[in-house]
Amino acid sequence: MEGLKFLLVFVVLALASSFASASDPSPLQDFCVAIKETDGVFVNGKFCKDPQQVTEKDFFFSGLNVPRDTSSPVGSNVTAVNVAQIPGLNTLGISLARIDFAPYGGLNPPHTHPRATEILVVVEGTLYVGFVTSNLANGDNRLITKVLNPGDVFVFPVGLIHFQLNVGKTNAVALASLSSQNPGVITIANAVFGADPPINPNVLTKAFQVDKKVVDYLQKQFWTDNNN
Secondary structure, three states: OHHHHHHHHHHHHHHHHHHHOOOOOOOOOOOOOEEOOOOOOOOOOOEEOOHHHOOHHHHOOOOOOOOOOOOOOOOEEEEEEOOOOOHHHOOOOOEEEEEEEOOOOOEEEEEEOOOOOEEEEEEEOOEEEEEEOOOOOOOOOOEEEEEEOOOOEEEEOOOOEEEEEEOOOOOEEEEEEEOOOOOOOEEHHHHHHOOOOOOOHHHHHHHHOOOHHHHHHHHHHHHHHHOO
């Protein structure tokens, strides 16, 4: 009986531990303002500045109200505000981004955040947004979409492929909050066709069921874009 109790406690603790580690670790002090590592040692996060040397600048970022240039090939521009821009975000498990979209199809292309759930609010314009589920019981990947207007909010679960497209005739702006100080981003097309070194074309030809000429064209385009 005692062995069974121990086993049950162990299972509960293991489950609790797995849930606790599903996002950034909780801080063990008021703050841990990040400093640049100089000795080649890597940690899960950033080293902390001496609290006595912390100032208001460590918790501040300015300019998120300024419209960004959307003349990129996809017609969007993401302004990240994470631990790289605000050192005081270190260990706090949150970050922010502004996304500007050009009219008539500005796109934040399909991508994932491997370490964060994203909650997005539309400030200006009209966006068609969506995400794709992981494999369901029947093997399908379900697409969940919604058209958003100013004031609308949408959630993209952690790790899932998602996108936002401007379907309006004017510029669009959205703000996104993410549940990590450093959520990371993997833009699908750039990662698959622009990897360095390139993925073997035979892999992509078979995976996407297309002619090798298509893969060669896409790798040339995205590898050049990613490595300029």
